[in-house]
Amino acid sequence: xxxxxEKVMEHFRNPHNVGKIEEADGVGEVGNxxxxxxxxxxxxxxxxIIDDCKFETFGCGAAIATSSMVTEMVKGKTIExxxxxxxxxxxxxxxxLPPIKMHCSNLAADGLLKAxxxxxxxxxxxxxxxxxxxxxx
Amino acid sequence: xxxxxxxxxxxxxxDPMVVKEMEIYFSQKYGNPNSIHSxxxxxxxxxxxxxxxxxxxxxxxxxxxxxxxxxxxADNHAIKGVAWANQKKGKHIITSQIEHHAVLHSCRFLEKxxxxxxxxxxxxxxxxxxxxxxxxxxxxxxxxxxxxxxxEIGTIEPIKEISEIARRRGIYFHIDAVQTVGHIPIKxxxxxVDMLSMSGHKFYGPKGVGALYLKKGVKIFPLIDGGxxxxxxxxxxxxxxxxxxxxxxxxxxxxxxxxxxEDRIAIMRDKLIxxxxxxxxxxxxxxxxxxxxxxxxxxxxxxxxxxxxxxNLDMEGIAASSGSACTxxxxxxxxxxxxxxxxxxxxxxxxxxxxxKENTEDEVDYVLEVLPQIIKKLRELSPFKGNWKGxxxx
Numbered sequence: 001x002x003x004x005x006e007k008v009m010e011h012f013r014n015p016h017n018v019g020k021i022e023e024a025d026g027v028g029e030v031g032n033x034x035x036x037x038x039x040x041x042x043x044x045x046x047x048x049i050i051d052d053c054k055f056e057t058f059g060c061g062a063a064i065a066t067s068s069m070v071t072e073m074v075k076g077k078t079i080e081x082x083x084x085x086x087x088x089x090x091x092x093x094x095x096x097l098p099p100i101k102m103h104c105s106n107l108a109a110d111g112l113l114k115a116x117x118x119x120x121x122x123x124x125x126x127x128x129x130x131x132x133x134x135x136x137x
Numbered sequence: 138x139x140x141x142x143x144x145x146x147x148x149x150x151x152d153p154m155v156v157k158e159m160e161i162y163f164s165q166k167y168g169n170p171n172s173i174h175s176x177x178x179x180x181x182x183x184x185x186x187x188x189x190x191x192x193x194x195x196x197x198x199x200x201x202x203x204x205x206x207x208x209x210x211a212d213n214h215a216i217k218g219v220a221w222a223n224q225k226k227g228k229h230i231i232t233s234q235i236e237h238h239a240v241l242h243s244c245r246f247l248e249k250x251x252x253x254x255x256x257x258x259x260x261x262x263x264x265x266x267x268x269x270x271x272x273x274x275x276x277x278x279x280x281x282x283x284x285x286x287x288x289e290i291g292t293i294e295p296i297k298e299i300s301e302i303a304r305r306r307g308i309y310f311h312i313d314a315v316q317t318v319g320h321i322p323i324k325x326x327x328x329x330v331d332m333l334s335m336s337g338h339k340f341y342g343p344k345g346v347g348a349l350y351l352k353k354g355v356k357i358f359p360l361i362d363g364g365x366x367x368x369x370x371x372x373x374x375x376x377x378x379x380x381x382x383x384x385x386x387x388x389x390x391x392x393x394x395x396x397x398x399e400d401r402i403a404i405m406r407d408k409l410i411x412x413x414x415x416x417x418x419x420x421x422x423x424x425x426x427x428x429x430x431x432x433x434x435x436x437x438x439x440x441x442x443x444x445x446x447x448x449n450l451d452m453e454g455i456a457a458s459s460g461s462a463c464t465x466x467x468x469x470x471x472x473x474x475x476x477x478x479x480x481x482x483x484x485x486x487x488x489x490x491x492x493x494k495e496n497t498e499d500e501v502d503y504v505l506e507v508l509p510q511i512i513k514k515l516r517e518l519s520p521f522k523g524n525w526k527g528x529x530x531x
Contacts (some may be wrong), residue, residue, distance in 0.1 A: 018517065039520075040520040
């Protein structure tokens with residue numbers, strides 16, 4: 001099947017960091033079961049660095065691969081660095097996605113952003129401008 | 138790795154005997170069947186033989202068969218041709234919500250031209266209620282077009298009951314039998330239909346050829362104008378190799394049906410249905426349990442998405458299909474699954490396995506071994522798992 005790149009299929013076959021983080025510092029959920037894609041991203045933060053990141057995803061091959069990829073990309077990054085990860089960057093790291101998937105299933109970075117916001121709200125460090133900065137496209 | 142093809146409702150392998158029959162009609166017997174010379178006459182004769190075989194398969198007269206480019210053209214021809222030829226009588230057409238796009242989009246086109254179309258709902262099995270259908274008939278109704286069996290969920294519609302109504306009310310009745318011709322016994326006179334569409338590649342014939350059964354006396358316009366081919370009903374030089382191939386495929390299908398092929402396939406279907414229901418929790422069989430195509434299996438697996446199932450099956454060598462948004466090419470899941478009342482999130486998790494003549498019991502066993510593991514793996518990824526309201530609680 002040539003629908004997806006080899007990198008996408010690698011992550012789809014063996015997704016990294018699957019599951020829940022019990023007592024996560026931040027949880028972000030994006031998508032909608034009606035559209036056929038929903039992602040939940042969990043983060044654990046230690047000294048301003050994302051120490052652990054896991055995901056649970058209901059969705060197509062692209063949804064699962066982007067979720068897996070974003071958890072890999074973000075681990076070990078500072079919050080500031082993590083906020084710079086975009087959906088586009090995730091797709092690029094996967095060697096690209098079919099055009100139709102760019103809009104419907106490429107949401108993993110949005111999920112991560114929501115998880116970080118959740119963490120910031122919980123710890124009282126919410127930064128309104130960072131949210132604005134991330135409203136991209 | 139062994140490869141298992143379970144997508145026969147999409148297309149079938151052209152039977153090698155069909156290919157063999159077609160071969161000489163490319164470079165050896167290439168005459169235009171409309172030519173007077175011997176080159177033309179030998180292909181003319183071959184086409185008429187093929188027409189007899191196709192007619193025989195469905196119990197029609199050879200003169201009632203028009204060859205087309207496929208099932209889609211046959212549907213377009215029947216619907217638009219009857220609508221245009223009979224619009225002085227009325228401009229109302231009755232169809233259903235679960236028809237193939239070839240029918241639905243032909244109807245939508247006619248709506249733009251001022252025709253009125255009723256799209257009948259179906260019940261949870263995908264069945265049309267003939268009584269409800271009769272209630273929508275008015276003095277403007279000129280055509281009823283209903284599929285014989287649904288391509289996604291396999292439900293076989295009550296065609297005889299509908300044809301009795303159509304005959305009693307003096308309305309033309311067309312059926313899209315693309316999924317049934319060659320797979321279950323069909324006699325057009327018993328079914329009582331005026332028109333029937335079929336497609337060669339759905340029953341081991343070549344792609345690019347189909348036919349429309351047109352009962353003698355039906356008032357219809359051609360869809361394609363040009364030369365006088367097909368007795369002025371369908372212009373264009375005949376697709377000779379395709380028609381020969383479809384004729385051979387019809388002959389072979391009739392032999393298989395005589396030998397009870399559909400029962401052998403239905404046994405595998407029922408084994409799959411039973412096996413999946415027993416091995417996987419939170420599944421829902423789509424379509425009618427018994428009024429069903431012999432080769433159709435269609436399930437929704439809660440908490441998982443269809444494309445992910447397909448990709449995993451493909452990695453195990455199994456080819457199947459789904460009605461999820463990702464595979465429908467839009468953001469919406471299959472309109473057929475929505476029409477039988479499934480919520481979006483569950484419709485996204487559909488899987489269709491369509492069996493054919495090459496499939497074996499061993500292959501069925503392999504699917505039953507592999508599929509539950511795939512669903513389990515995907516559910517481990519899913520945020521829903523057990524906390525999704527099941528269909529039963531609705």
